[in-house]
Amino acid sequence: MLKKVRLMLAFLISTQLVGCANLGVQPWERDLLAKEEMALDSEGIDLGLDDHIYFSKEATSGGRAFAGGGCGCN
Amino acid sequence: MQLTSKSNVTGKTKKVTNVNSALAAATCVLLGTTPVVQADEAVWEMDTALLYYGETDRITAVEGVFSAKKDFGDEHIFSGKIILDALTGASASGAVSQPSAQTYTRPSGKGQYVIDAGEIPLDDTFRDTRVQLEAQWTQPLWDDMRGSAGVHLSKEYDYLSIAVNGSLAKDFNQKNTTVSAGLSLAFDTIDPEGGLPVAFSEMVIDQGQFANEQAYQAAFDATRQTGTDDKSIVDLMFGVTQIINRRMLMQFNYGYSTSDGYHTDPFKVLSVVNDQGLTQSLVHEGRPTERTRQSFYWQTKYALDSGVADISYRYATDDWDINSHTIDSRLRFNLSGNTYIQPHFRYYQQGAAEFYQPFLLEGSTLPAFASADYRLGEMTAYTLGLKYGMKMPSGNEWAFRLEYYQQDPKNAGFDEPGALQQLDLYPSVKAVIAQVSYSF
Numbered sequence: 001m002l003k004k005v006r007l008m009l010a011f012l013i014s015t016q017l018v019g020c021a022n023l024g025v026q027p028w029e030r031d032l033l034a035k036e037e038m039a040l041d042s043e044g045i046d047l048g049l050d051d052h053i054y055f056s057k058e059a060t061s062g063g064r065a066f067a068g069g070g071c072g073c074n
Numbered sequence: 075m076q077l078t079s080k081s082n083v084t085g086k087t088k089k090v091t092n093v094n095s096a097l098a099a100a101t102c103v104l105l106g107t108t109p110v111v112q113a114d115e116a117v118w119e120m121d122t123a124l125l126y127y128g129e130t131d132r133i134t135a136v137e138g139v140f141s142a143k144k145d146f147g148d149e150h151i152f153s154g155k156i157i158l159d160a161l162t163g164a165s166a167s168g169a170v171s172q173p174s175a176q177t178y179t180r181p182s183g184k185g186q187y188v189i190d191a192g193e194i195p196l197d198d199t200f201r202d203t204r205v206q207l208e209a210q211w212t213q214p215l216w217d218d219m220r221g222s223a224g225v226h227l228s229k230e231y232d233y234l235s236i237a238v239n240g241s242l243a244k245d246f247n248q249k250n251t252t253v254s255a256g257l258s259l260a261f262d263t264i265d266p267e268g269g270l271p272v273a274f275s276e277m278v279i280d281q282g283q284f285a286n287e288q289a290y291q292a293a294f295d296a297t298r299q300t301g302t303d304d305k306s307i308v309d310l311m312f313g314v315t316q317i318i319n320r321r322m323l324m325q326f327n328y329g330y331s332t333s334d335g336y337h338t339d340p341f342k343v344l345s346v347v348n349d350q351g352l353t354q355s356l357v358h359e360g361r362p363t364e365r366t367r368q369s370f371y372w373q374t375k376y377a378l379d380s381g382v383a384d385i386s387y388r389y390a391t392d393d394w395d396i397n398s399h400t401i402d403s404r405l406r407f408n409l410s411g412n413t414y415i416q417p418h419f420r421y422y423q424q425g426a427a428e429f430y431q432p433f434l435l436e437g438s439t440l441p442a443f444a445s446a447d448y449r450l451g452e453m454t455a456y457t458l459g460l461k462y463g464m465k466m467p468s469g470n471e472w473a474f475r476l477e478y479y480q481q482d483p484k485n486a487g488f489d490e491p492g493a494l495q496q497l498d499l500y501p502s503v504k505a506v507i508a509q510v511s512y513s514f
Contacts, residue, residue, distance in 0.1 A: 024250025029320045032377035037406060040315070040325055040373065045123045045139055045511060046461075046475065048155075052137070053127060053507065057481065059424050059450050060398040063371035063388040066309040067331040068226075069260030071233040 269298035273360025305335030351492030
């Protein structure tokens with residue numbers, strides 16, 4: 001299972017990187033991407049609160065941002 | 075608590091339109107004059123939120139967030155955040171339920187609590203207040219390169235965490251590709267009421283066997299280490315953000331984190347049971363002093379005609395043998411020009427840590443490390459939620475979020491002797507999350 005996931009990830013990442021030259025938009029095609037809700041951190045407050053909840057209740061943290069320190073002793 | 079740093083280096087600045095300023099500037103341009111006051115003066119963007127998190131019969135938390143951000147010109151951005159939270163309620167101690175009532179000593183050593191027959195042992199002494207402060211500065215450096223640096227501080231009654239972070243991001247390919255690298259260093263100190271327990275020391279329970287209070291206190295103190303303990307964490311993160319086409323962008327992150335020091339939860343215990351499944355004693359848990367974690371994170375955002383689809387997947391693995399998969403999705407549907415609804419679905423699955431054990435068997439050799447904390451055991455969890463947001467004519471925004479979160483711990487293949495077969499050792503945890511946000 002682990003091997004499969006790793007292979008799949010490696011494939012996905014490599015195809016994305018190789019394809020970079022053909023990907024993307026011209027500056028005048030950024031109308032939709034420039035929308036507030038398309039920013040990766042458009043819901044920063046919600047994401048931060050969620051990270052804190054799941055950090056305290058689950059064994060995994062980080063990924064989107066640094067895993068960081070903290071207690072989570074509850 | 076947890077310290078996180080949002081991806082400032084790849085995030086975009088929210089535009090707050092000041093109509094009056096814009097009109098004034100436009101008028102000046104038309105008239106060919108120079109405005110007296112800088113018309114496009116940057117404003118502080120404030121985000122506030124109040125969150126309620128409530129588990130059935132367990133923890134309740136209320137958390138308030140105040141965040142402020144300002145572009146001082148040419149993308150020299152400061153952001154700061156203050157978080158306050160209050161926590162009360164009961165938490166699973168790690169002990170197994172029993173066919174008869176059980177008496178436990180509180181972690182502070184002062185007082186006892188009794189758990190009824192058949193009930194999962196919950197330690198009801200949790201009461202804590204926490205304050206967290208964050209500050210981050212981001213600015214362009216050279217050649218499409220941006221730098222960001224920040225500090226984090228979190229303090230609760232028995233825990234202190236201090237962290238610094240720095241990251242660099244560079245744009246390529248007409249800003250369609252952004253590559254970033256970041257480093258975070260954190261240092262935590264723990265000093266719980268009643269001291270830190272010695273791993274695998276037996277919980278001292280006063281059942282009248284002590285001649286006096288001093289004798290009890292001496293026995294209790296013998297289960298405690300002297301002084302505080304600490305942990306240091308080094309996080310590395312490498313990311314690529316790629317614009318795919320006019321509607322879609324993707325992000326990939328690889329995270330590597332290593333921590334060294336005290337990882338044990340001082341409030342957790344393990345039941346030592348006999349071959350009938352009956353508890354003979356309780357011992358304090360002990361975890362390894364090192365942990366190395368890796369995460370692979372992929373996120374994509376897709377602009378729909380009237381909304382946004384946001385889907386992410388994370389695979390995480392570590393040298394405690396905990397592997398997890400997380401799928402998170404948010405689908406925003408714009409109801410009108412200034413209102414939207416956003417369903418949220420998250421699914422999480424983790425395997426058990428190699429040293430996780432729901433209980434210890436009497437007479438067996440003590441392992442080097444052991445924990446019965448269900449959060450290190452096998453489990454699945456899901457979150458279902460709905461958010462409603464509305465932008466006021468002033469540009470300020472209200473949002474309301476209501477979610478349901480359920481954890482379903484599972485037996486990771488442990489045989490249950492005698493009485494334990496009739497008891498629920500892996501009860502579900504159910505929680506409601508409610509949040510009100512206001513941005514201005």
